[in-house]
Amino acid sequence: MHWIQLSLIVLAFVLIVAEDFVHINKAKSSLFLGTLVWLLAFIFPEPGVDAATTQLQLNENLLDIATLWLFLMAAMTFVAYLNQQGLITQMVYRILPARIGQRRLMLMMALLALAFSSLADNITASLIMLSLLSSLKLKTETVLKFAALLVFAVNSGGVSLITGDVTTLMIFLAGKVSISDLFLLIPAAVLGVLVLLLTLLGGASGELEIPHFRRPIAGRDKVIALLFVMTIGSTLFMSVYFSVPPVLSFLFGLSVMFLSYQFLNRNTPSSQSVLEYIREIEFDTLLFFLGVLLLVGMLKELAVLDHLPQLYQVMPVYAANYVVGLLSALVDNVPLTAAILKSGIDMDRVDWMGLTYATGVGGSLLIIGSAAGVIAMSKVQALSFASYLRFLPRLLLAYSVGYAAVLAIANSVL
Template sequence: MFKVLMTLLLGTLSLFASSESTGELPNLTMTWVGFATLLIFVIGYYFVAAEEKYAIDKAKPALFIGTFMFMLVAIYYSLNGLDMNLVNTQAEHLILEIAEIFFFLFVAMTYIESLLHMGVFDSLKYNLVSKGYTYRKLFWVTGFIAFFISPIADNLTTALILSTVLITIEKTRKDFLVPGAINIVVAANAGGAWSPFGDITTLMAWTAGKGVFTDFLYLFPASVLGYVVTAFLLSRFVPKVVPDFDVANEKKPKMAEGAKVVMALGVFTIFSAVMSHQVLHLPAMWGMMFGLALLKVYSYSLGKKYGKNHFNIFESMSKIENNTLMFFFGILAAVGALYFVGWLGLAAVVYDPSVLGPTWSNIGVGFLSAIVDNVPVMSAILKANPEMGVDQWMLVTMTAGIGGSLISFGSAAGVGVMGKLHGIYTFGSHMKYAWTILLGYIVSCSVWYFQYHILEISHY
């Protein structure tokens, strides 16, 4: 079993070869820099995972290893007279990949902070809690909202919005917040898996022509049933008591003037991101930045009408969780360095039927996407373009998306929620309930197999 798992891991590591190069990269795995980068990555990853134990922000070790590893590779190239143009080319491709995610996150977080400032989440909290819902009912409500918003927006933005709602409802009770946070991450990732623009990975597969729009909709049964299994198991740990809330004495919050327009601009911004990528062939973050520009213009008009203190967008920007952005930069840079050295190109043979075959390889991709970001994983799979039918392309799209839920920082949604619930939703608190997510993942894969290979219900 261990041998199979190692074969799977080493093979799927090759899928990170997503960066294009103008020249052939030398294999440096068996050199001092090869072993050094691997060791640094393992040590850094340990400190990221042990964030709670050492009381160290996950962004610090991630940023250190990401920058240091790449600099070591550059030093090795310089000392050995290798082509320094390759260093520059790889760095530029890496910066482009990081920038797309970085600015996407930046705009999404700015909108969240703006909505917080305008009282949108306080109003939503009042509407939910004033109904007399127990913590367990609130758990289910926020989960299902996340599941059905994610296909329309995207999993990251959905997770950021709903985790903000969660911390607005309750700020201290971990028996509600931790299962609730996991529930939102799982729901957002599962909901995004059955929509062509619900996740970056599904968008990539869609635009690459691996399935038409309706093909992704056939993933709904696997996505929803896997989520429901995990949510049901998690809900057993959530108390049934009603939050302390006196409706009679609690003043109903009022949203600030212009809040509804800001919400509409947020929806339009997500739409712009999808259209930028799908129609205009620009990075998704281009549409997000356009939405930010619109928000800036609107904030100017609000300032003219209600005073400059009514809504200051730069104040919203100042409250962004910068550690989340730095974490993304560090992890993606570290993964890029491992690819550059050659560790991620060890074996591209796992899709061969004589090794693991497409089904087990694609299921393994889900576990791999939990360790590192699923974007370069999916990008590399598309570049490798193994011989697979639509059923297998749908499987890898689903597993790459929902597999990230297995670890707290295995997906953009998870990292975003960790930033919002800092010190509450951590690697350790997540892993305590990881078995519920694993069971849901198994259910999703089983439903996919039953649907595509037993009932043969799909769209070809």
């Protein structure tokens, strides 16, 4: 049964990769096989494992999934409101000129993604940046380049602060790196993004027309936008100083948004119910996350990830960390990082910084390797596993340059 479950997990990832060829929606296939492997765990338990133990394992995984789901739901509801009211589009009109060179536009979008993902989490940053991208109405080929750049930039920006990436927070809380150490990742992250940007500039010439339809922004919409910014800021503050889970802060912010919307629209009875904006959420994305996380959770329960520390016995630590980053493009970086932290592997601060960058950015190599990639695949219709895969050589180069820069900067400073 162990091998049957592993085979089903492999099949699930193959179906995700081959979605364009088999014409089976990745959300449906991942959810089907993700639940199937857990059903088999209950029906055909391994020797010495009873139903209560399997239930406990499932509950642990469902807690992680529910946390992500609720956070996504809250963030996506904010973004759905802002997008439907045109605030994101209006923000683009106010930032970008009427005509802008494609190269300059790519640079501005990359820097925005880097900065925003450092302050907010990767999921929120991805939702905002991809909404900005979709509002620009670019050609398909150009959109694919922008999407690959934004996924890499969002993941790169997230590694430099504990608020940007879960694995960065895990390594920080374990006492392996300090806040000042993480600041040293910023120039390396920027360098990696610039390298990728340079490789994508081929054929990017001429100017783009940015349609400008400026209109006044309603006062209530400004209030909701401010609440969104305040929710992000308070989430960061309370997470760092009071260890409040980000999902709790975001749900509280969402409740404040609901109440504020009702108060602001109390004299307009014909206004749309704020709860209707939840229907704007793309549940394909949430179902896909659910299926993938069930599959990854089973990989963890089958002890597949327990073999990871053996890498450090057959190659130097810096090389093993680099490979772990590559693996994070296939397997969720959170269990990978947890396995390494629990293994007791002895590394100095420089190597822990290298691991922080590797696990945070390595997932960018494949579209299914990070939350930013999964969200991009659901938001950008032309983006698929196959269309993203052709950027792999350039992504690998940018990742390698960024990783080398982390080690070089850390060794020269520490």
